[in-house]
Amino acid sequence: MKRLVLATSNKGKVREIKELCENYEVVPYTDIIEPFEIVEDADTFKENALIKARAVYKALGDEDAVVLADDSGISVDVLDGAPGIYSARYAGENASDKDNLYKLIDDIKAKSVTSSPAHYTAAIAIITKDKERTVHGWMYGTAITEARGDGGFGYDPMFIPFGFDKTLGELDNAIKKKLSHRSKALSLASKVLKVL
Numbered sequence: 591m592k593r594l595v596l597a598t599s600n601k602g603k604v605r606e607i608k609e610l611c612e613n614y615e616v617v618p619y620t621d622i623i624e625p626f627e628i629v630e631d632a633d634t635f636k637e638n639a640l641i642k643a644r645a646v647y648k649a650l651g652d653e654d655a656v657v658l659a660d661d662s663g664i665s666v667d668v669l670d671g672a673p674g675i676y677s678a679r680y681a682g683e684n685a686s687d688k689d690n691l692y693k694l695i696d697d698i699k700a701k702s703v704t705s706s707p708a709h710y711t712a713a714i715a716i717i718t719k720d721k722e723r724t725v726h727g728w729m730y731g732t733a734i735t736e737a738r739g740d741g742g743f744g745y746d747p748m749f750i751p752f753g754f755d756k757t758l759g760e761l762d763n764a765i766k767k768k769l770s771h772r773s774k775a776l777s778l779a780s781k782v783l784k785v786l
């Protein structure tokens with residue numbers, strides 16, 4: 591089975607990517623080497639995913655490694671697309687998922703609305719010795735000003751996917767697995783991996 595090293599320290603992503611890449615041995619890089627800080631200072635999801643994948647590929651020192659990174663976030667229409675690429679640090683550099691979630695709820699409420707169209711983006715970068723590839727996936731829906739359910743991670747308790755009336759926190763995990771930005775990007779990534 592081909593080994594895929596994940597350039598992430600986000601446990602929610604590791605769990606979802608493992609579930610979605612059953613044909614690979616998926617290993618977070620932190621199981622192989624000490625975690626280190628990666629500065630994600632680009633202005634797009636794609637470039638930030640490449641920064642993470644390149645940093646981990648280099649640190650592993652194994653030229654045969656196949657490294658996959660995910661850079662993702664939520665964009666809310668009423669906030670002109672915020673938090674977007676800043677989703678992980680919306681409430682500050684060391685903010686927890688809960689801090690970020692409640693800041694987003696407060697910021698939407700401050701616009702005097704109780705919901706807004708929103709979408710998630712995932713950019714996936716795959717790096718091998720001589721190739722760099724990126725793919726994207728999106729999930730559209732509504733961000734609401736309350737947190738419901740404890741499934742998923744991050745902003746999921748306040749996100750209702752288009753066509754549903756429950757949040758990703760409340761819906762069965764199988765639904766997110768089918769619909770999510772990450773699953774769509776990974777389905778394209780699996781095609782890329784086959785031809786690398």
Ligand SMILES: O=c1[nH]c(=O)c2ncn([C@@H]3O[C@H](COP(=O)(O)OP(=O)(O)OP(=O)(O)O)[C@@H](O)[C@H]3O)c2[nH]1
Nearest residue numbers: 598599600660661662663664677678743744745746
């Ligand atoms: O509710 C959510 N469901 C999702 O499916 C999802 N995907 C991304 N996000 C949020 O977007 C940021 C990613 O930032 P990010 O790509 O920099 O990742 P990260 O810093 O957490 O880990 P790393 O991969 O960089 O190590 C984080 O705040 C996540 O909460 C999600 N929230």
Ligand SMILES: [Mg+2]
Nearest residue numbers: 600630661678
């Ligand atoms: Mg990050």
